[in-house]
Amino acid sequence: MEKFVRQYNEAVFDTDRALAIQVVHDALAEGVTPEQVVFGIVVPALEGMIPRLRGAQGVSLAQHFMASQIAAEVTDEMMSRFSSPPNIVGRMVIGTSSGDFHGLGKRIVSGCLKAQMIDVVDLGLNVDPVHFVEEVLARNASIIGISSMMMHTATGDNGCRKVRRILQERGLEKRIRIIVGGAPYRYDNQLYRTVGADAWAETALEAGAVVKHLLREVHS
Template identity: 30%
Template sequence: MQEKLKELMADLKEEEALEAAKEMLDNGEDPLEVLEICRKAVEVVGKRFEEGTYFIPDLLMSGEILESISDIVKPHISSDVETKKCGKVLIGTVEGDIHDIGKNIVTFMLEVNGFDVMDIGVDVPPAVFVEKIKEFKPQVVGLCGLLTLAFDSMKNTIEALANAGLRDQVKVMIGGSPTDEKVAEYVGADAYGKDANAAVELSRKWTACA
C-alpha cells in the first residue's frame, strides 16, 4: 500500500493517490507516515525533473496533490502531535537579476521537505536581505542568480550580512546556472548547490534535520 501511494503520487495520478491515502488512513495507518510517503514521492518527482522527464508544471502538480492529501490527513493528526518544521530558509534572487524559475523550484522542494521558507523575490538589494534575515531569523540563506553580474551582487550581499553582524548566524548557499564552487568561494558563500535537491541536502545538513 505504501509503495502504491508513493508510485501513484510520483506518477501524478491525483485521484488514485487521494484514494490510496484515504484507504491507508481508514486502515489505521499512522497519518504522519502517510505524509512521509508523500514526501518521498515528491523526491521521486524531483529526480524525474532533474532527468528531464518531468517539467516545471509537473512539480506544481505534485505540490497540488501533496496539498490535497495533507488536507485529508490533517484531521487524523491529534493536536498533541505537532508536525514540526525542519528549519528556516530565506531565499531570494540577488540585486540586478530577475530570474525566478530556479529559485521557485528550490523554494518548492524545501517546502515539501518540511522547511519553513521565506521567498523574498527577485532583484533583491543587500539591505533587504539584511532586513528580512533580521525579521525571519533563518538558519540558511539561499542566494540565486543566473547572470554573471549576479556574482558581485552575491558578494555585496554577503558583505552586507557581515557588516550587519549576521554572517555568523546563517549558512549561505548559492545557486543558478553560471555559479559553481569557485563562485561560492569568490562571493564568500558556505556552499554551492547544483540543483534543488542539493539545496535540500545542504539545508538538512546545516539545520541538523535528518
C-alpha cells in the same frame, strides 16, 4: 503502505498531480496517518528521485517542478491534520538576486523544503541584499537562499557578494549561512565560493540535505 508509496512515486514521476493527490486520499481512507503520508510517502518520493537525477533517464525540470508543487500541496493539507504540531527543523528566507526575475527555481526549492519541515519564507523576485539580511533577522531564520538564473545576477556586486559583505560587517556570519542555486552554478560548480556563499545545491531535490547540514552548523 508500500502500495501507496509506489503509486505516489509513479504519479509524481509522471507529473500526474491529480493521481498523486488521489493516492494520498486513498491512503488516508485506508488508515494511513497524515504524518505517515508526509514522512512515509512524500519525503521518500522526493529523496527517491535523487538517484534518478544521475541515471540514464534523469529527472527533467518539469518533473522537478511538479514533484515539489505536489509535495508542498500535500504537506500543507496534511500538516493541518497532524495530531501534534510538526517539528520544524529550521527556517530560511529565499528570493532571487537583485535584477533577477526568474522565480521558478526558488519555487521548486521551497516546495521540496516545506515537505522536509523546513520553514521557507519567500521574499519574491529581485531582492535587495539589505532586504535579505533584514528579513533573515526579522524572521529569526538561519539561512539565506539566493536564486540566480543569469551570470550577471549571480556574480554581480548587488547579489550574493553584497549579502556576504553585510553579514561580515554586522558580525552575523556565525549565525547565518548563505546557500545559492540556479543555472550559473550548474555550469561552474565552484562559482558559489567566488560569490561568497557557504554552499550550493545543484537541484532542489538535493537542497534539503544541504540546508539541513547548514542548520546543524549554525546550531552546533
